[in-house]
Amino acid sequence: MDNSATTPVRKEVVEEMLPYLTENFGNPSSIYDPGKISKHAIEKARKKVADAIGAEENEIYFTSGGTESDNWAVKGIAFANRHKGKHIITSSIEHHAILHACSWLEGQGFEVTYLPVDRYGMVSPEELENAIRDDTILITVMLANNEIGTIQPVEEIGKIAREKRIYFHTDAVQAIGHVPIDVKKMNLDLLSLSGHKFGGPKGCGALYIRKGTKIEALLHGGAQERKRRAGTENVPSIVGLGKAIELATGEIEETNKTLLEIRERLIDGLLKIPKTHLNGHPTQRLANNVNVTFEYIEGESLLLLLNAKGIFASTGSACNSTSLEPSHVLTACGVPHEIVHGSLRLSLGRMNTHEDVDRVLEVLPEIVQKLRNMSPLTPQEYRTF
Amino acid sequence: MDYSVKVMDHFSNPRNMGSIENSDGIGEVGNAKCGDIMKIFLKVEEDRIVDVKFQTFGCGAAIASSSMATELIKGKTLKEAWELSNKAVAEALDGLPPIKMHCSMLAEEAIHEAINDYLRKKGLEPWTE
Numbered sequence: 206m207d208n209s210a211t212t213p214v215r216k217e218v219v220e221e222m223l224p225y226l227t228e229n230f231g232n233p234s235s236i237y238d239p240g241k242i243s244k245h246a247i248e249k250a251r252k253k254v255a256d257a258i259g260a261e262e263n264e265i266y267f268t269s270g271g272t273e274s275d276n277w278a279v280k281g282i283a284f285a286n287r288h289k290g291k292h293i294i295t296s297s298i299e300h301h302a303i304l305h306a307c308s309w310l311e312g313q314g315f316e317v318t319y320l321p322v323d324r325y326g327m328v329s330p331e332e333l334e335n336a337i338r339d340d341t342i343l344i345t346v347m348l349a350n351n352e353i354g355t356i357q358p359v360e361e362i363g364k365i366a367r368e369k370r371i372y373f374h375t376d377a378v379q380a381i382g383h384v385p386i387d388v389k390k391m392n393l394d395l396l397s398l399s400g401h402k403f404g405g406p407k408g409c410g411a412l413y414i415r416k417g418t419k420i421e422a423l424l425h426g427g428a429q430e431r432k433r434r435a436g437t438e439n440v441p442s443i444v445g446l447g448k449a450i451e452l453a454t455g456e457i458e459e460t461n462k463t464l465l466e467i468r469e470r471l472i473d474g475l476l477k478i479p480k481t482h483l484n485g486h487p488t489q490r491l492a493n494n495v496n497v498t499f500e501y502i503e504g505e506s507l508l509l510l511l512n513a514k515g516i517f518a519s520t521g522s523a524c525n526s527t528s529l530e531p532s533h534v535l536t537a538c539g540v541p542h543e544i545v546h547g548s549l550r551l552s553l554g555r556m557n558t559h560e561d562v563d564r565v566l567e568v569l570p571e572i573v574q575k576l577r578n579m580s581p582l583t584p585q586e587y588r589t590f
Numbered sequence: 591m592d593y594s595v596k597v598m599d600h601f602s603n604p605r606n607m608g609s610i611e612n613s614d615g616i617g618e619v620g621n622a623k624c625g626d627i628m629k630i631f632l633k634v635e636e637d638r639i640v641d642v643k644f645q646t647f648g649c650g651a652a653i654a655s656s657s658m659a660t661e662l663i664k665g666k667t668l669k670e671a672w673e674l675s676n677k678a679v680a681e682a683l684d685g686l687p688p689i690k691m692h693c694s695m696l697a698e699e700a701i702h703e704a705i706n707d708y709l710r711k712k713g714l715e716p717w718t719e
């Protein structure tokens with residue numbers, strides 16, 4: 206139950222990819238026939254990505270994943286527009302691919318406003334509007350958060366950005382296949398997505414760049430991707446990404462319907478455990494995201510006990526991060542440090558069933574109790590030992 | 591996390607977990623690194639630790655370190671228990687990942703605190719070295 210971390214490549218996707226790993230290995234830049242086969246495959250995939258988000262084909266650029274797309278959007282816009290200003294607005298709960306790119310830009314002389322969020326992880330469009338300055342060149346706010354699943358009012362933000370003529374980027378990495386996207390309706394200038402989050406291959410993503418957007422390249426070299434992103438294309442993965450996004454967006458309603466049922470059952474069941482809280486928004490959240498906190502216990506030990514029962518999940522606990530810092534997302538939502546410790550994210554995918562929910566609800570209460578009995582923080586009334 | 595078989599064993603079946611009513615010394619320490627807490631309860635007779643229990647709010651390595659540390663000091667004299675280093679605890683667990691070494695510090699410090707709590711209650715000078 207960690208589908209927000211990654212998903213398996215779907216069978217249909219693998220099948221489409223295979224010929225481009227074997228017989229169709231031509232370099233798309235070559236003018237002979239095998240090269241053209243690869244080139245056509247890429248253009249077919251580009252059309253699929255464009256259709257999935259309401260964009261034009263020539264507005265889609267393939268990248269090595271969400272991280273590259275985010276970095277390209279933020280740095281590329283910053284450097285191409287620095288004569289106009291040096292101010293960027295983002296939120297405090299972005300993925301590190303955005304936050305670390307922004308802090309790097311701060312070292313390059315740019316100024317960044319990190320908008321706060323409310324306790325549900327929601328950015329306020331009014332606060333965003335107030336943060337806009339004469340020299341603001343970019344607003345980047347994610348569509349859906351990877352830890353708590355909160356869906357931002359992107360359409361509203363897009364309207365503000367367009368009125369003020371400021372470029373607007375959204376990280377839609379977690380939203381594809383869950384939130385219907387129309388880049389025109391949402392007034393988006395840039396959008397990042399990543400294949401492995403929706404049944405496509407890892408290390409392959411795309412950046413949507415609206416026609417006419419002034420952006421610098423991140424990678425310089427060959428003339429691929431209309432001279433904006435150099436490097437021989439990852440043909441098999443691009444083909445896979447195209448197939449995966451076609452499937453994911455085509456099945457969006459069906460998937461969400463099933464996932465919502467599972468999600469609600471899980472949340473209801475988990476909240477029956479005393480001193481358990483839901484993190485993120487109760488309704489404006491991804492259909493596949495469950496994030497709860499169990500007071501008095503620590504997340505890494507929770508994950509280890511779940512792992513022993515064959516349940517794979519994630520946590521925002523400081524003990525489970527290489528930086529030993531608690532989740533910046535939960536912290537920004539105002540969750541106190543020791544409570545962030547006991548957070549558990551279960552992110553659902555196509556393979557999860559109601560039986561999985563039964564299993565989680567069967568083993569989790571025992572595991573939580575075991576750790577609570579072990580913890581010096583647990584009040585007597587919540588101990589059984 | 592890449593834990594040794596021993597760490598996983600002590601984590602899954604912690605020894606000496608719980609508390610002692612009428613204990614002779616209690617040590618509670620927090621971890622400055624990640625914010626975790628360990629509490630050690632001692633029962634002492636004639637300078638010897640006859641019983642020890644722990645409670646830990648922390649990761650797998652912290653729980654395993656607590657468990658191992660209590661095993662290592664049970665039946666030992668206070669002086670011997672004082673000498674137990676976090677390195678020795680980690681070694682007894684067949685090693686800890688580098689990023690988790692600080693979790694074993696918690697055990698060493700909690701034992702020191704508990705011993706000093708006992709000494710103070712006895713009206714004795716707490717130890718520093």
Ligand SMILES: Cc1ncc(COP(=O)(O)O)c(C=O)c1O
Pocket residue numbers: 209210269270271272273275300302347349350351376378379399400408409410
């Ligand atoms: C919201 C968000 N943005 C960006 C990324 C990075 O994507 P990738 O793993 O493709 O580099 C992730 C992946 O964890 C994500 O969840």
Ligand code: FES
Pocket residue numbers: 523524525621624625626647648649650651652690693
């Ligand atoms: S107790 Fe936090 S990392 Fe071990």
